[in-house]
Amino acid sequence: MSDELVIRQVWPAPHGRSVISPFEASEDFTQACWQASEVIAASPSDLFYSFTRAGEEIVRMIAVDHPEVDSGYGVPDAGEGLEIDFLEVADGYRRQGFGTQAIGLLRRQHPGRIMFARPPESEDAFWQSLGWDHLRNARGGDNPPLFLSR
Template sequence: MSDELVIRQVWPAPHGHAVLSPFEASEDFEQACWQANEIIAISPTDLFYTFTKAGQEVVRLIVVDHPDVDPGYGVPEAAEGLEIDFMEVANGHRRRGFGTQSIELLRRQHPGKAVFARPPESEDAFWQSLGWEHIRHAQDGDYPPLFLKR
């Protein structure tokens, strides 16, 4: 078994309606949307990924392909890119670089596409640590900051 992090697309979203989570049940992930048999609302552009190391799942990720991006951010290329909608690193694997590695694998999977996130303020430090461009909306306080990697 490889000791490198491996990306696998778990499921492209079918037809943009509520579906059962495509992930296996796991106590290592806290968010309800990851649990098997959990009904989640998705759009046709959502992509679900899992990342494993030595066969053990360490990261789960939901990405939006061609997301809606308010023009006030001033980054029209983001609408042709990928938005990291939600990511969680498994309990026991946090603060070991798996989130950063997963995002880099995602970027390699989609070469030439801008990748961005609009995280809650509590997660700004992680995105700033990646060295991504920090972009404020023209109306500043009314919108979350956008972190972008071209």
């Protein structure tokens, strides 16, 4: 078995339109949306990914294909991109580079696409460590910062 992370899209599944979380129950992931019986609000543009190493799930991610992006960010082609909506590394594997590896795998899965994230302020350091551009919305207000990678 390999020590490399492996990416697997777990939703939308072919023929599936379920709004029940597609992930197995796990105490290693803290967000309610990951739990197997949790009802989630998913749209056809939501992409759910699981990243494993040697068969063990290490990272979970939700990305949005062709997201809506406020023009105040000044990125006219962002709607053609991919937004990393949520990413979590399993407890016990955090701060070991697995989040960075998962984003690299996602980038290879979607070559040439703009990628961005609008994380909570507490996660800014992670996105800055990736070297992504940090953009503020020209309109200010409640618009969170946006991290962008071309």
